[in-house]
Amino acid sequence: MAIKKILTEPNKILRQVSKSVEKVTKEEQLLMDDMLETMYHANGIGLAAIQIGIPKRIIVMDISKGDEKKNPMYFVNPIINNKNKELSTYEEGCLSVPNQFAEVDRPATCEVEYLDYSGAKKLLKATGLLATCIQHEMDHLEGILFIDYLSKLKKSMIIKKLSKQKKSSETLVI
Numbered sequence: 001m002a003i004k005k006i007l008t009e010p011n012k013i014l015r016q017v018s019k020s021v022e023k024v025t026k027e028e029q030l031l032m033d034d035m036l037e038t039m040y041h042a043n044g045i046g047l048a049a050i051q052i053g054i055p056k057r058i059i060v061m062d063i064s065k066g067d068e069k070k071n072p073m074y075f076v077n078p079i080i081n082n083k084n085k086e087l088s089t090y091e092e093g094c095l096s097v098p099n100q101f102a103e104v105d106r107p108a109t110c111e112v113e114y115l116d117y118s119g120a121k122k123l124l125k126a127t128g129l130l131a132t133c134i135q136h137e138m139d140h141l142e143g144i145l146f147i148d149y150l151s152k153l154k155k156s157m158i159i160k161k162l163s164k165q166k167k168s169s170e171t172l173v174i
């Protein structure tokens, strides 16, 4: 297993639409192992493959609390059905938009059809944080970030901050 570098906005790779996985093979399983380790290392609750630069429709998640038993979840080729008309608001963050948080409204519940770690077909009814997180991750597969739902002004302020942070971290003072 390995910890990979998480890409951060602004980065065009994050805007790519990820491709479906034909079959869950050892290669995909190794990728999921690396993604989970990378996500835990970064203290995230979800990670899409594109966040480490791999445009495959693969997501890992673990929304268990710190003192609970770990509960890794793996989603390959997920499809969302039956989105609730009612919305829930959560303060969202994203490992690809470091240190920025904002409230986003999303369908309160949804159903997800996907392949699991072993390639078996599964159906999950998601509510609460699980529903929010899976929709946030599904957005990554389409090249969408949570800041895309904010006002133009809020979004541009966040991108400006991130660009500055990137520039200063790239500047080497000798």
Ligand code: GNR
Pocket: 043, 044, 045, 046, 047, 048, 051, 090, 091, 092, 093, 094, 095, 096, 132, 133, 136, 137, 140
């Ligand atoms: O770690 C994460 N926390 C989070 C909080 C609220 C809504 C969504 C998320 S997902 C995020 C990790 C991440 O960036 N996944 O793509």
Ligand code: NI
Pocket: 093, 094, 095, 096, 136, 140
């Ligand atoms: Ni994210």
